[in-house]
Structures are given as structure tokens and as C-alpha cells.
Amino acid sequence: MANTLDPMDLKQIISLHLDGFSNRKIGSTLGISRNTVNIYMKLFTGSQYSLKELLLFDNSALSELFSSHTTLDVERHNELMLYFEGVNKARNHPGFTFLYHYQQYVQLAKDPYSYTQFLEHYRRKYSKEKGSMKLEHEAGKEMFIDFAGKKLHIVNKETGEIIAVEVFVAILPNSHYTYVQACLTQKRGDLIACCTGALNFYGGVPKAIVSDNLKSAVTRASKYEAEINRTFKDFARHYNCVINPPRGYAPQDKALVENAVHLSYQRIYYPLREMTFFSLEDLNREIRKLLSAYNNLLFKRKEAIRTELYQSVERQYLKPLPSSSYELKDYRKAKVQKMGYVYFSPDKSYYSVPYRYIGKETCIHYTKGMIEVYFYQERIALHPRNGAKGSYITNTEHLSSTHKFYSDWNPEFFKRKATPHGPYVLSCIEKILTSHDYPEIGYKRAMGVIQLHKAYGSDRLNNACKRALEGEASSYQHIKNILKNNMDRASLFYQDLEQTTNHIPVHPNIRGASAYK
Template sequence: METSMKIRGWILGDGRSIHSVARETGISRTTIKKYLRDPEQPRYRRRQPRVGSKLNAQFEARLRELFEHDLSLRRRDRRTAKKLYEELVAQGYTGSYSPVQRFVSELKKSSGTDGTDAFIPLYFAPGDALQFDWSEEYVLLGGVQHKVHVAHFRLCHSRKPFVVAYMNEKQEMVLDAFVRALTFFGGVPRRVIIDNPKTMVTYVSRSKDRIFHPRFLALMNHYVIEPVACTPASGWEKGQVENQVQFLRGELFTPRLAFNDLAALNAWLLLRCEELAERRHTDQQHRTIAEVFEDEKIELRPLGRPFDGYVEKTLRVRSTCLVQYDSNRYSVPCEHAGHHVSLRAYADRLVMIANDEIIAEHKRRFTRNISYFEPWHYVPLLDRKPGALRDGAPFVGWELPKSMEQIKDHYMREKGGDREFVDLLLLALEHGIDVVEMACDLAVEQRTLRLPAIINLVNQLLEPTIAPLAETHAYPQLTLRPEADCKRYETLCAAGRVAA
């Protein structure tokens, strides 16, 4: 508008020619004539109609159908605009993503699900803060649908994410998740911003003072991190990880994932975290998240030794040599029946301790009301009750070495054979399963399956081997052959009596 006013002033007010004004300003005479005819700023006028978007009525109807279907689902299961775009591409759409994004945005506004709100932007210095939150997702593990609990971490300055999945949100999972996250980042920030779950915060007063759980506080003290609990119902205080939960739900967990087990899922999530770090940083568009993280990593404190993330409980061993934890039962050696043992629950295993020694270790199970046996824990009881070898629950499906299975079948066909095989098992407890397995292999090879023969083979394997002397010809040789002389013995005896 200012240019138009100047040109009209020069020509209409000062009487200058169009040619001179065009030469001075560099504006074409045609444009100057437009300024003289119309006092308004000249605008671009399209001569031909705009080419229509490839998002035609067919794809718009399909998008509307998919969007309305997602409205019937829970918010966490709804697809993002990007996922809807990928769905259209699979159905033949060849256009760009922008028209789909605009159309989905209009659908959200019309349905009132856009969720717009106003917040105050936050700033975090490098190495200052880490945000943590949980989410619940559904995946297929071994062909069965499971609800997994995903721990989300996000370094606030670099925006680098880390996620790991568990079967629940118990305290041992929280401890393990923090150890994994700090190992992944390779350093320790000064603060961690969290919610107020009972596994981390035991009490919130009216004045917003917090009492942290002792075990979580031990984790914080180990790494020297200041825990900061958000105000209840104020998720914006850790908005980065809240947004990450929504973004990764659509990016990673939609459509539903399928893996053989939880370990395979976590291995895949770890790789995806590294890939997501190659995206552009929100505030520094010319750099990736990984590049900003390399600068922030310098500000992180050294990691040190990892925290031993277990939750300990004292439990009484039942007469069946079982202790119960988290709806399941686990066996311990039979000599501890009726006594109290210390159970340390980790995210992936259970460790039983008595008299400061580890007496049993089991893989962590997430089933309900099932007993998990270690048959060797019950073998000493078989010395008094050998008949339990046939029908005892700990021995059902017991996988022994092939040669021992063959000997067991041979013994159990005979009367009293269960007692002989129990003696063989007790021998394995005394000398080790490897030695007895080797002896059984030799017995099967030599076709001597009787117990005394196997015991003899075990003793032969345990006898120390005497290496043959090397270069015997170099040793001194006798020059005078010794002769038997009983009088020399009598002389020695007489000398002994005198000395006594």
C-alpha cells in the first residue's frame, strides 16, 4: 500500500511521467498503470481454477468413516492423522500428507475432540531434569493379548526418549526402569519430575509436602537425584513426557504389536528410541535430538555403579517347601521348610536368601495361582519318601539328561528301583550333576546300568589322575640290587627298643 501511495503521488501530484517512475523504481509500467487505475494494492488473480487435491470425495468419505470408528474407541486407541494417512496410502491414495492433516483437523474441531488449551512454555537447562510417567498399552505376546505397563522417560532439554515395558507397575519395576533409563542415557540429571503413585510417594499433605517411599528414596540417594512430585491433576508440569505418551502410543503401539515375549518387545522398543532420536529437535530445528543430546550428555553426572533394584520381604516357608509372592508359589530347598527366608523381588527374577546366602532363584512369573518347582530342592526328601518320585508334583515333567532318563526308566520297571534311582540322585547332589551324567553316559555305553557299577564309575571320575613321569631315563639308576635280609629288620627293632 505504501508503494502504491508513493507512485500515485509522484505521477498525479508531482506530474512525473510513467516512464521516469518505472525507470527509478524498477516497477513495470503495466503495474504502475494498475496503481493509477485502482488506489488499492494490486492483488494476484488466478486465471485458471486451482487443480483439485488428490484427496477426493472417495478418500474423504473413507477418512470420515475411519475417524468416526475411532471415536467409539478409547482415546489411547485412536489413530493419529499420520496413521490415518498411512491407512489411505495402503488403499491407493497418492496425494501428500498435508490435505489429510487439514481434513482430520477439521473433523476434530467439528466433533469437539481437538482438546485445545493454553499452557505456559517451560525451559530446562542441559542436564537439569528428567520426566517420568507410566502408560498402559495392549500388545500380543506369544499370540495372547496382554496389557503391558510402559515406563516413559524423557530428558527435558534434548527431548531424548526412553521407554521400557513391564507386566505391572510394582515398585521393583519402577526401580528397574530407572536403572535402565539412566544406563541408556549414560549419565544422571539433577532432578526427576514424577507423578504421585504409591510406589514413589506415600503421602501428600494439604500443603503439598511429600513423603517419598523409603525404597524409592534409596534409589534417589544412590544416584543423588532430587525427586520433584507434580501437583495432583497438573500434568502440564511434566508436559513433555505426557505428550510423549500420546505420540508414542500412535507411533509405536498402533496398530497392535506382536512379539514372542516381553524381552523381544523391549529390544524392539530400545531400537525405536534410537531411531526417534534422529527427528528434528523442537526448539532447534537445524539439529536432531541425538545431536542436542550429545551436548546435554556432557552436563550429566557420571553414572557410577548401578542400583540394586529389588524389593525385600520376609516370608515363611510352607511345609511344602514353597513361598508365596504375587499370587504364585516358588520352591526353596527342603531344609528351610517352616523357617523364615528373605525374598528379594526384581523385575525379572526372585531371589531367596537365608543366613546371608542365596538358597534359591526363580524367573519372575506373571501368572496367577501356579506353583513353580525346582525338583532338586525336594531330592533330599526322597531319601525318606522314595515313592514320591513317581507321583510327586515337583517331579512331573522333570527333564533329566538323556542317559539318566534311560537309567530311570530301567530302574522304575523293577521292584525297589525307585530307591536305587533316589540313591543316584543323592549322589548327584553330593558330587554334582555333571560328574554323575558322565558316569551315566559311560554306564549306558558299557551296558552296566546297575547302581554299584555307576558308583564305581563316579569314583573313577573323581580319583585324581597321576601324570606319567617324563624322561624316566634321566633318573638315577640302582647300581646294587637290594636283597631280602630279615636280620636287618630285627636289628632295626632292637635299636628302636633301645631308643624308647
């Protein structure tokens, strides 16, 4: 069954044509086919009346003149409109194509429209969405972030000072699922903490984070290639996503998050207006309650609540969170010193690097618990951070063979070295080690004594140490002189006298030289 075009529609066609509208625009404005408009315009111009005269006709007269021309098949059209309701709901899913749904429509419809008419009728029905088609976003692709222009406040409980705090807003543009968090500043550390909180709230990671051109996020803004802050870029690498700041002076690129900020004023700021908070934790706890209520409100544009849209569509397209949260990194330049260490100025401490990098310029990446040393983007050392000032943190793998030998020096080391050469050598080494308040001095002298066995042998060294101990002169230089002058081979003076055969006969009233020690 077909319907004739309403006389009022005919007059509207004529009026719009006189106002300079094209046939295509007339059809779009009135919701009728462009071909129908073309046919009626031919009839109008072919009639004996001018367009202005036709406007003066009453409805019945105009209907009589153009009664034989029909428009659309209502049943066929209604069938298509019902099918479009399901098509429009599916627009949120990645991979959506009109061709796929048209092929399904052809199989279901008795008298299907052509593909061109299928698209024309869809755009006509959802004409309001046509202009903003570029704002429709793929699920799981982006997370928009921004700081609100207006601030909230907390009160210092001790001084009564009112402290203004920033409000961070994040939104997943496909489902409009929103996250809000208060923080002290817009600086890099707070931005990273808020982004981490947002990703944990969503339980996944989008492909890109679209940030405003914040100083803590973008080092240099550009319409074509912005320079991202080094720490923020490292944060994105940790979470396996990218940073994509909007173009400068292009507010349409971040319209969704701007709208989310505006809605947060209504749904979060306004209910908090008469409340007083004494800490960020208390403020954020209340924000989370209001945020939950906001995300569960009916989203009129999509006829669903944000939480439902997120759970049913967007969540499955987010990438999984890494096993550990990102730790904020800072950076320092340092030259490798001759002893094979880099100086870490924040803690005034030293960290070892492989000795082959001595004299090279390096970059230290550090967090609260870790120190990493890089040379031309290659990590050459990794240490747990030690906050003790003036400390030397050493990985023995970094040392040369000579340095490794010296790094093993301690009292037990020298005792082990001395034992094979005899008990008097061991006793002498023990006495040397305990005779100095500064152990490194004793280490050097003990090593000097032990090394004498290379030139004189272990037996002579042991005898020399025995003579040095009996003379209470167990120093390196004294032992060396004993060996050099062959004194270790001669008996002690008094022993020599007693062991020599005497010409005086033995008598109890005669005492030997040993009595005069």
C-alpha cells in the first residue's frame, strides 16, 4: 500500500525551494527521498501555475492537482526502521560495518532496499549522529585525561589552613565510564599516581592515553608531533600503551573529557559543596561514592548506564594490567670514576659499574628502591638503592680481576693465606692485623709479609717470623731485614753461647753466660 504526499509537505517543498534549498537538502530536511523531491519539482514547474501561486492554493486544491503521485511503502519502511534499532546498538563494537548488517537485512527482508537506499535511510533516521560521527570511539582504544579547571579544598586540622587541591578526570570515550581523583598538584608525580589509579579502576589498559598539553605530560606541544615528558613516556612503556596529546588549539579533540569535567562539577562538586575534609584520603573516599552513583545513572544518549556499557562492551577490549605498578623514575648524569663507580648525588653514595666503562658518561635512572645505570640506552648496572650517605655499593662482577682480589681482603682472608707457611707466620699476621686501628693499613703490611715467601721460601719466612715475635718486632720491615741479612739462619746470641763447648770444667759454683740474661 502506498500513501500520497501530504499537501503540507508539498507546500514545504515549494517554500524551501524558494528559500534556495537544493533538492537534496529539502529531502534531508523533510525526511523524504531526494528522488521524490525531484519528481514533485518537475511537476510543479510543468504545471500552469508558478510556485508562488501554488503556495496560495488551499490543501484540498493542491492535493487534487498532485494526487496521483505516491511516496514510500509504509510496511517496507517500518520493517527497515525496526531493523535499524539493532544496527545502531551494535555501532559501539569494534569491527562494525554497514555492509555486514545489510547482508543480514537482505536475508530477512521480503522486499529489501538497495545498499545505497539502506545507507540513506539510516543516515536520515540518525541524522543527529551523522555530524558527530568522528566523535564515536572504538572500544578500548583510548583513555582521555585532564585536570578540572575548578579546585576542591581540604582543611589542615592543626592550623585551619584551607588548601586547594587539583581534581583529575579520566574517561573511556566509548562507554563514557568516568574516573575522578583529587590530588595535591598537577606535577609529574601526581599525574602518574592519578593515571595509575585510573588504570587500576578500569582494570585494564587502553591502546592510548590522550592527555591535555599539561607541562607534566608534554615537554613541547605541537600540532603534528608533540614531545612527551620522559617519565610519562616511560610510564606508558611500562603499561604497554602510547601517549597521544591532542592538537594545540583544537578543543574538539578533547571534547569528551571536557564534558566529563563539566558533569563532575554537577555530580561531584555540587554535593560536596557544604562538606569539610581534613585529608585527601577522606575527600577521595567521598568522591568514589559519588562517582559510583554517577556511573550508574542512565546515559540518555545510549539509553544505558555507563557501568553497563563498560562491563558489556569496553572492558573486554582493554589490555591486561602489568604484574607490578609503575614506580616514578628520576634521572641523573654521572661520569664513571677511575675506581669504577658512579657518584649518585641525591644520596651522596657510590655504585659500581663494569670497569670497562671507566671515564664514560652515563645516565642514572632511579626510583625509591632501585638504581639503574645506562650507557647509550643500554643498562650496564642494576643495584638496590642504599640511602646511607657515603656508602659504596659493589657488584663484584663489575670489578677487574685485580679489583676483585682486593675486594676480598679481610682478617680471615689473610689468616687463610698465612696458615700454609707456618704457625709463626700466622701468629705474626694476627699481631699485625690487631695492631692498627685502620684495617686497610694492616691488610697491606700483612700481604707484604706473606709475599716474602716467594723470594725466601716458607721455611725461612716462618723462622724469620719466630725471631721477630721473640724480639717483639713483628713488622713487615723488620721481618724483611731478618731475611735479607740471613739472621733467620743464625741462632739467638744466648742460645749460641750455651750450645758452644766450654773449656772451663763444669762445677756447681760456676755459672754460665745464660745466668746473666
